[in-house]
Amino acid sequence: MIIDLRSDTVTKPTTGMLQAILNAQTGDDVYKEDPTANKLEQYLLELFGMDDALFFPTGSMANQAAIKLHTQPGEQLICDKWAHVYNYEGGGVSFNSGVSCKLIDGNNGMITAAQVEEAINPPDFYHSPLTSLVCIENTTNKGGGACYDMNEIKKIKAVCDTHGLGLHLDGARLMNAIVAKNEEPKQYGQLFDTVSICLSKGLGAPLGTVLLGKKELMSNAIRIRKILGGGMRQIGYMAAAGLYALEHQVDRLEEDHVKASDIASVLMQQSYVEKVEPTETNIVIFYLGQDLSEEKFIEGLLQKNIKISSMGQGKLRIVTHLDYTDEMHQHFLNVLNTHQ
Ligand SMILES: *Cc1c(COP(=O)(O)O)cnc(C)c1O
Numbered sequence: 594m595i596i597d598l599r600s601d602t603v604t605k606p607t608t609g610m611l612q613a614i615l616n617a618q619t620g621d622d623v624y625k626e627d628p629t630a631n632k633l634e635q636y637l638l639e640l641f642g643m644d645d646a647l648f649f650p651t652g653s654m655a656n657q658a659a660i661k662l663h664t665q666p667g668e669q670l671i672c673d674k675w676a677h678v679y680n681y682e683g684g685g686v687s688f689n690s691g692v693s694c695k696l697i698d699g700n701n702g703m704i705t706a707a708q709v710e711e712a713i714n715p716p717d718f719y720h721s722p723l724t725s726l727v728c729i730e731n732t733t734n735k736g737g738g739a740c741y742d743m744n745e746i747k748k749i750k751a752v753c754d755t756h757g758l759g760l761h762l763d764g765a766r767l768m769n770a771i772v773a774k775n776e777e778p779k780q781y782g783q784l785f786d787t788v789s790i791c792l793s794k795g796l797g798a799p800l801g802t803v804l805l806g807k808k809e810l811m812s813n814a815i816r817i818r819k820i821l822g823g824g825m826r827q828i829g830y831m832a833a834a835g836l837y838a839l840e841h842q843v844d845r846l847e848e849d850h851v852k853a854s855d856i857a858s859v860l861m862q863q864s865y866v867e868k869v870e871p872t873e874t875n876i877v878i879f880y881l882g883q884d885l886s887e888e889k890f891i892e893g894l895l896q897k898n899i900k901i902s903s904m905g906q907g908k909l910r911i912v913t914h915l916d917y918t919d920e921m922h923q924h925f926l927n928v929l930n931t932h933q
Pocket residue numbers: 651652653654656677678730732733734763765766791794802
């Protein structure tokens with residue numbers, strides 16, 4: 594038994610999902626003739642109450658396309674210093690859009706409306722890059738799965754409106770936030786210009802992210818996707834997996850959250866652990882004390898067929914998911930309790 598807690602991307606399709614893939618009706622999506630891809634896009638745009646939706650192979654490509662839709666070369670976007678768009682998309686912001694990032698020193702990957710306001714370059718001061726976009730992440734990845742307070746998002750939206758800025762949501766784990774906070778998808782649809790929803794993280798599909806947005810922005814999305822190399826053919830097989838996930842594997846995210854919270858509680862009691870970040874969803878971030886190196890700890894777990902990951906700066910990360918069973922959970926908690 595291998596217990597892989599490095600990420601919620603390691604899951605395999607469930608039996609029901611495999612069945613949905615086998616039964617999928619498909620067509621050539623580059624001609625927009627794939628009925629299942631069209632159905633998935635329609636499902637999500639209705640769920641979020643947005644105008645338009647487009648299926649992308651990856652979350653990075655969907656975020657990068659959104660940034661391209663919102664900006665012109667030379668402009669600047671505002672995001673947290675830990676943002677995925679800045680740290681983990683290969684420098685795509687500058688490569689694809691010729692845009693720079695103004696980084697905010699946020700709290701667990703979350704920024705405030707006041708910080709956004711302060712980070713905006715005055716538009717008539719032509720020496721500075723023109724600020725045109727704000728990107729936020731919910732839940733935050735490097736911030737340990739933290740969820741935004743809806744009131745703060747509303748305030749950020751108000752700042753964006755006042756200053757004519759676009760607002761993009763990197764919602765790789767948005768469903769985790771919606772489940773944890775008992776929110777409605779439409780609350781997000783009303784506030785953001787574009788939203789990316791990942792199907793291959795907690796939702797458990799093999800691949801895919803859907804970009805949702807306002808009509809005027811999204812009219813160019815299919816061209817940008819083509820330019821980035823993301824025009825795909827019989828993608829209905831994967832869209833079927835995504836639809837299945839949305840219909841059957843959203844409510845169960847709560848189970849992942851409970852398990853992550855159990856793990857955080859057990860870690861907090863261990864003498865070898867220095868600090869555990871607040872655990873709101875399916876990500877646990879913690880730090881070891883001085884006497885135990887990260888490499889040694891990770892290696893020790895690996896000997897027991899348990900995989901976790903390091904995020905640098907002393908951060909260790911555990912992510913719970915669909916394929917992390919109750920049996921694995923009991924075993925892992927025992928291992929943590931008996932680790933020297
Ligand atoms: C995983 C993730 C993405 C998208 O990553 P891909 O691997 O390109 O699908 C984007 N944002 C966040 C916060 C993520 O965790």
